Amino acid sequence: MVNPSDIIQAGEHVLIKMPSDNVKCVVLNAGSTISLGKFGSFKANDIIGHAWGNSYEIYDRDNKTRVYHPDDMNEIDETANNNREIVDDGASQKLTSEQIKALKNEGLKGELTGEEIVNKLKESHATFDKKTAYSQAKYLQKKGKKFHKVFTPIKPTTYSLNEYFYIKNPAKIRDIRMDTLSQLLSYSNVHAGAKLLVVDDTQGMVVSALAERMGGKGTILGLYDGDSPHYDIVKYMNFDQETLNSIKTLAWGRIHRPVGEKTPDELQDVTQLTGKDLEGYHRRLKAYNIVEESRKILFEGDFDGLIIASQYQPESILEKLLQYVRGSRPVVVYHTYKEALLETSTWMRKSPDLLAPQITESWLRKSQVLPGRTHPEMSTWGTGGSLLTATKVIDFPVQAALTKRERLAIEKKNAEAKKLKRAREESEASGSEAVEATTTTADTTTSTTTTTSTEEESKEDDERSSKRVKQE
């Protein structure tokens, strides 16, 4: 049984990785030809219906494609060569730039394969044989990236889209990097069936990631400002209808029904409407119902998490939304700038509703892995944003009942007091000597004092417990 999401479908967004390692995002319309610039073009139909995961080579004159299997990685056999004799004078390559251009054109027309071009370059390179084995491999790899005509369709997922946008336009997703986003997902404990409250200003990157992890089960309520939610990235994810339906939105300005706002039914009498007016009524009714539904979801509360990746001050959002989150649920705040979270963290520390706020930053490094040539890449990603996480708790301190020992101690004390009282009553009744009476009175006084002090203590305890807002 093949799952439709495992094969490339017509009309979907697809990321195309090119030999240069650049990635291009295209819509794969049936019958269309997709241009990859200097790497040629291919017909969408040639890959539609195929499983994801293969690479394709463009060959021949008619933009034909065939599945391409890269060669196995091989250990490099060391040679005695070194770069002592190699002079960087730009004269090693005997082909002129015009000749190379001509080769490239032939390649584009499909008369030459990328491999053939690279071989020609290699053959006319005067000092290629003098290069070290590592240098030769590097040369071929570098030229291959320029002249090979191999592309790989990549399925848009949280990771691949995040990487694509992080490299192409990090500002669009507020610099949230793959590792930071992955930690956001972990900290938010997102899973199928969760009900999440989200404020996402990363063009829907966060909402998409959460929705993918929920697989259409559960609800995401996203609060947005402006005319409409800007969840651009959601559309790249090729979500099924069930997943799309799990994403609900509500404008900040519409959380509360504006005073005097009328329902579509109050505005118009549906029985009197015809034609365009009726269509308009139905449109308004639909929009009205969507807002009503989202409001209902919000006011029902009981959210399983609050995730904020907003440009607005996080405290101001927390003040409004924290009340709708259940106890023992995560609150995760993402921000491009760590400094912007410092005040929020201090605010959280003071809030009795939040436990253990923590600011984290992630560090990620990629390495080149080739047999005998493994090392970290020369440049790495600097920024990836910061996370502030905490747990919503219920600030309604419940005082534990007394332990058995304490209960027994109190019972004993009560019993003694009772006994004493009885003794006093008895002595009063019998009307005994003055001396005895005095002793009893003294005893009573002492016991009264004890009671008072106990009361005071318990009062102190109460005060202490009410003061115990935060120990940390």
Place this chain on the structure above:
Amino acid sequence: MSVVQQSFATYKENNTIEDGDLVVVYLARENMSIIRIKDGEYFNCKFGSYKHSDMIGLEYGTKLGSNTGRGFLYLLYPTPELWTQVLPHRTQILYIADISFVMNFLNLKPGMSMIESGTGSGSFSHSIARTIAPTGHLYTFEYHQERVNAAKKEFEEHGLSHMVTLQCRDVCKDGFNMENKVDAVFLDLPAPWEAVASAKKAFKQDKIGKICTFSPCIEQISRTVTALSDNGFVDIQMYECLIRFNEIRVIPMWTIEEAMEKQRAIEKKRKRALPRVLREPAAAADEQEEEEAKKIKIESADDSNVSSAIGTPSSTTGSEMDEGVQVKSETATPSVPSTPILSSETASPSTSSDPRERIDPKNVMVTRLPVEQRGHTSYLLFATFTPATQPPNLTQQNAAKKA
């Protein structure tokens, strides 16, 4: 006991602690433990004794005060993230940075099936199970019988056993014995290269698959890369991921002018300690008035210790001082002192008022990383399993669509 078994994979519908439930007891960030609620039992810690029966009926997240009123704790719902922090270690475990990155890279989501080897202490297993629930399945392998037994018990107790298959098996020697079954493979083994060929068979053959191996040493990576490449895996990539926990502090920032002003105040006070005869008469008369105004401020001559004064953080006394200065400038007309030391003071900007000894500095909020932090966990090596080129059913589907 609750009717539906509580699970790490999802929250409870009513979010209420019931008899038989698991609760993570939070005392401090570094002091958490997991307990199973049983009526009649106690949870004891240095802050007091807590009755389980007091916890029953409370909502998760509730703050529970101890009977002595001295301490309190939070009752949290068990999640895979908390489990990682409280689980009994039987092996080295994976932490949130690696767990999160691997799950993201492998594109884990509900409904996926996955292989994990070895199970170890089950830290990662819990996160995987939560993420692929309710329809996914985790096949986890461990060759150590004791660990298998412990993990099996935990999966059962944590409501995960219906979606986790645990086997005691040396996968390097005997393979996974699985074919065409999974979407992703994670290998945390001493010699992952020995399991690569068998892992290849376990992948669903007509779709893309992702594999990750987790090794602390670069030599292990080297051998695994060769094995992956020999077995036709492509797009081999390696990452390292670390997480840094920031601590927030507020530090005072005195300006150099403020520091100098403080110094002048101290010097002035020192001078006052000189016998009256050694002082300039005009200045002495002036100082008499000053002393009256400042009586409240000056507590003892010992305060003149410079370093301690600088080390004093801001406090409410600062504002009192400002008032004192105001009073002084009203009562005493500023004199022009003739001694060389005092004349140097006149040159300073604050001629009209006395130099302040205690100054409220500007406070700056800063972050600090721990002195010692994790520098390396393991290398994360990823590769892609490529599907069979043209699975027959797909071609047929394609042809049918076109027709």
